[in-house]
Amino acid sequence: MPRKPRTSNISRSDYYDITFYLQHYACFHCRKAFKQSFDNQRTQRLCPQCRQPMTNMGTDFKAPAQKEVAQWRKVQSLAQAGIKFFPQWPDGRPGERPDTLAEIPAFLKQVHPPSEGEQMLERRSQEPQRPQTPREGKLSLQGFAPHQTFRLSGKMLITGDGVQVFHNEGWVNAEVSGHGNNPKQPSHLRTFKLVGNKLYYAETVPLDGTLRLRWPAT
Ligand SMILES: [Zn+2]
Structure with missing residues (x-):
């Protein structure tokens, strides 16, 4: 029986780091992105301007204009949810991303469906509040x-x-x-x-x- 080819289980961000593609590091503080190469020291990348830690947004990240505050908040929300801009199989594109900040909650729900417990909590929070006062008796x-x-x-x-x-x-x-x-x-x-x-x-x-x-x- 032929041996299965070895499959690597490194994450895609590591892969692009290791292959020396330029990464797009974002500073959400300055609302700027900087292309930098792989850092084999694995240290936190600091923004060249404000010295705050930056986030690797992936090779396909296109930074919004600095004045587009809502767009920056959108990509920050995506990054916090672990959604970056690396090419994905099968077409080598990073996949669909929401256009506006307002679409983020629905998008994240689709990508990371809430667990049963979270769904129950959400349903409960939508139920009308029970009256605080006791009910009149018979x-x-x-x-x-x-x-x-x-x-x-x-x-x-x-x-x-x-x-x-x-x-x-x-x-x-x-x-x-x-x-x-x-x-x-x-x-x-x-x-x-x-x-x-x-x-x-x-x-x-x-x-x-x-x-x-x-x-x-x-
Ligand atoms: Zn900065």
């Missing part, structure tokens, strides 16, 4: 006063429970209270008010089926 009554029991969203109201009642145009905190001895047969609510940092009982509200109630947020 109040149901059983029996007859004074031996009446109440359920709020299916959970029995027991003396001492904290609930919120819609009272005087707003939701206020209240405590479930009763006149009798049976905590499962409350008769009224006592609303709270905050004075300074102390809670005081404010008003007594008879418990009946007309009240709008909700359990406080947990």
Whole structure:
């Protein structure tokens, strides 16, 4: 059986470095590109003007004009995503590149499809925000006063429970209270008010089926 030819696994940028093609190093600070040959010391190339590290953009990189700030931001975004301008198989061209900065996100999504987790996070961020406030509950009554029991969203109201009642145009905190001895047969609510940092009982509200109630947020 013939032996397979050895395949090198060096990256294309190394290949062009080693073959001494002139590289196009970009300085995103000055918005300029400089052609330089392979540097076998592998040191960071510094911009001849500002001495900041430059980025090897590949042999086919065509630098935008210095005043085209958006175009420079575009190629910088590409470089940061690892997309350079080296000739690619099969036609020896670097491949399609977006024309404008605005096309970058869609382009990168196409080149590097987001993982399942990233897609899930993105979907979640697009969902409408859940309301921060608790939902109004459904109040149901059983029996007859004074031996009446109440359920709020299916959970029995027991003396001492904290609930919120819609009272005087707003939701206020209240405590479930009763006149009798049976905590499962409350008769009224006592609303709270905050004075300074102390809670005081404010008003007594008879418990009946007309009240709008909700359990406080947990
Ligand atoms: Zn520079």
